[in-house]
Amino acid sequence: MTMRTLACSTLCDAVRALGPEVSVAYPRTGERLGAADLDTASAQFAHRLVEAGVRPGEVVGLLALTGPQVLVGLLGIVRAGAAASMFPTTAGTPEREAERLAPAIDTAGMRHLVVHPDCVGTARALQGLRPALTVVAADSSAATSPSGRLPRVSPEDLAVVQFTSGSTSAPKGVMLPHSTVLAGLRAIATSAEMGRDDVMVTWVPHFHDMGLFGPLAVLFAGGSVHVIPPLEFVRRPGKVLRLLAETGATMMTGPDFSYQRLAAAATPELTAELDLSRWRLAFNGAEPVQAATVDSFSTRMAAAGVAPSTMYPVYGMAEATLAITFPTPGIAPRLVHLDRRRLSDDGLAVEVSSDHPLAKPLVSVGRPVLGMRLRLVDTAGATCGPGQLGEIQISGPAVTTGYYGATAATAEAFDGSWLRTGDLGLQLDGDLFVTGRRKEMIIVNGQNHFPEDAESLTRELPGVHRGRCVAYADTASERLTVAVEIAPGSDPDRVAGHVHRTICERLGTAAVHVHPLRPGWLPRTTSGKWQRGLVRDLLADRP
Template sequence: MSRFVDMLLETARTRGDARGITTGEPADPVRTTWGEVHRRALRMAGALVAGGLAPGGAVAVLAAEPITIAPAVQAVWLSGGSVTMLHQPTPRTDLAEWAEDTVRVLSMIGSELVLLGAPFDQLAPVLEQHGIGHLLLTDLADGEPLAEVVEVGEDQPALLQLTSGSTADPKAVRILHGNLFANLTSMRAASALDVEHDVMVSWLPLFHDMGMVGFLTVPMTIGMELVKVTPVEFLTGPLIWADLISRYGGTITAAPNFAYALLGRRLSGVDEDGKYDLSSLRLALNGAEPIDEKAVAAFTAEGARFGLRAECVFPAYGMAETTLAVSFAPLLSGLRLDSVDADKLESEQLAVPAADGPARSFALLGKPLAGIEARIVSGDGVVRGEREVGEIQLRGEAVTPGYLTVDGPVATQDAEGWLSTGDIGYLAGGEIVICGRQKDVIILAGRNIYPTDIERAAGTVPGVRAGNAVAVRLDAGSRRERFAVVVESKFAGDAGEEKRIRKDVGARVFESVNARPVSVLVLAPGTLPKTPSGKLRRAAAGEQLESSIRAAAS
């Protein structure tokens, strides 16, 4: 039996009714113990096995409510299967295209079964039209409890985690039971989780690895209190996040950088200083996208009015290819920055501590978790030393063995077990520092310019929507390599304001990186493509807007 499933069963047996999950906020909150979740899972698992689910079978889940998803995914694991959380259609989604993409995903992962829960149970006719097998989660609830858990090995897949790329070219990370147990236990130790006193609060989507692994699987497996709402509740009213932390005494939360920036802005509009109580928060994990020091400073400054301690900011580095987490900053150390000489970074790929002259600051992301090794490698495969910049490679128990793609399985590791992350960075005192993505680095006259520097500079211009600026490479890899900047603004369409924004963005970017964009596009809010987790997609933006960018540059 896998150690992960053993831990699930042990938690249900010894403390299943001590802790649980609260869902339904803000309209109809309901608390369900993990013991109740487990008993529901056993009935669902019984129905799945009776219905013919074979050991190792791949099962896709499409549902919105966390209290529906939790027993469903546990049921699949108890039945010996693997779980894939499908990307959810939105009101703007073309359902015919979505169904075709879903057929492609199911074929890729080898699944013939989708478990449907509200509100997506309404999609049953669409699935039937495309020959997609499905069961309603409500129909599984009355099954006979599974008499004996189906045994699975450490090398069997537990999660087939879809990546955030285009659904037309899908890819799933094969997260094994052994990977999941290794990363779960190392995260638990590094964050000093206290099952008796810690309370997790989250709105993260469960089709994203941070939400699924970090803020459902972890608390369900070790038996920790969780308050869970959907992303819709957060995006509809971001202050619900602060409200839930206040009312439930939340101690741990997590989100990408943009969400902390958004919450900070909303808190700034709250006139009553005592309206929220954020003093209970000890870990506010910041990961999944580059950490912006100004956004963090704004969040902690506004949060301080409500008892937030700046040291609770918890920078982290992770990816689905390592199950979830790679490194955590030291507990209660807050955001720590490493300031390096900009010229040496760009021209020599060295992260020399800044003295005089232009500097770049990056977040220190902590040392690798137990069981994970990290090294930096140059473009020609030479292992680099301390503060030498190159591609980050990782190795260890949590590193997954490969992907499933439409063209078949693809390994993630080389012959020695190293995973090439595609992230450019360096090690400083053993801690990981990320400079940017290898595919996004802009090379101008031998200088490596990181798009985050350009985007942050553009974001300081009045009228540019915070977190909605993208640097796009043009003629990548050629002698004519250039870049453009695309921003969103509520002033899009106003010729005078657009002209001002283009001029100011060009000036701010030049001040920051000593290079000027060949063009600046100003678009309406909601135009830039994003991943399902809310991160901007630079490559997709470049592809979609290439003709407009080149027209503006000519």
């Protein structure tokens, strides 16, 4: 980060300290904001919010599509002395969207909602459910004449309340004060060696922590960002590769499946036209990093000048202001193969050859970022040694202070000063390897199974639509269940039988059930993760 932003104690100070070289562009509309634009527009919007009745310390929701209104709205909210909560936008009806968002509004006690013009239908439906809610238009071009001073903001004041993806009737709002957000941004920028020459292309939704804090870190490090809508990436990944080349991008963010799509789009004809040699970091996080993705990405992108070290597997979560562990930039991803049975049953990392029948490939996600402390704890509460499986716990200045208005949930989340992530992992030579979620471990007849193991075995089988499958525990019948999308033209019964035989043979259990499903059936969260729990609930009554 630049010296000016390093010295800042609040986001309000940091936006005023942005260097003149900083810019954020929106290729779809041709809009662009420079540092002075962000400073002026966010200050004007802050005055509008104060005039609308926003008070210091309250939480203000932001419902916006990709565009300048997002950054202007976020920075305007915090400069008005409030905390911003980024709401997800999906393709549902306004009424359905309102029902989904209302619990978060109740949890945070929101009185104001900043709304993009294209989201007014949802806003009206929300006002029908919560008549006291005041809607403020998120029009970044609407200037106002500032009157009076904006509230004074301290480092301990809340800046962001990030509601975790998948929240339903009891959403949890991750509290991030200004000091916490800035500590997280410093950790990201420093550990990824960001600077003024960096150019990021991002499509990850701004209501996801990767899509919010990743671009902010680049801007505060003095770089520039190009923001495209999520659907543009999903529909035209090849066009995004062209944008990376045209802008001389050095960075991109996304979950594992997005790099699978980029690799598939990188045909020999396309890569022969592109120069992507400036691309140095492809942040791969938000879902488990697949060894096959690392291999296919590196292989397909090499012709365009992409180095093997560009693939950058990382680990983080909203509660850590995004970043927990990063690899050292410039080093190719580290891959190990562990004995699946010893890992699941004994919690021990025993390395085997890649062709071993029980080989479980794991990709390193690096080491703790600047200021982050990490430990692994077993089920008895003891600290794990190298190569021992345990729950990942974290502590540091970038870690949340708790969940908004949820004292019990906050107390449950912490073990003293350590935040329980709920993720399982192990360390080898100081590198962290994440194996999955503790609560999603599948136990059948006393034997432990990682859902990722069943999914990885299923993903590559013929007839599986784009590798889409989800494994979970059917506790009612004590079976390992796999829900798998069947490719068009394939025989569902034949594919299901193949999946059943493969898992029985490779995982050593006969208690396996397969649900064949149509393409596109399996749901994801807003961050792209498969919703195993929702799949289990939806299929509970099926034979």
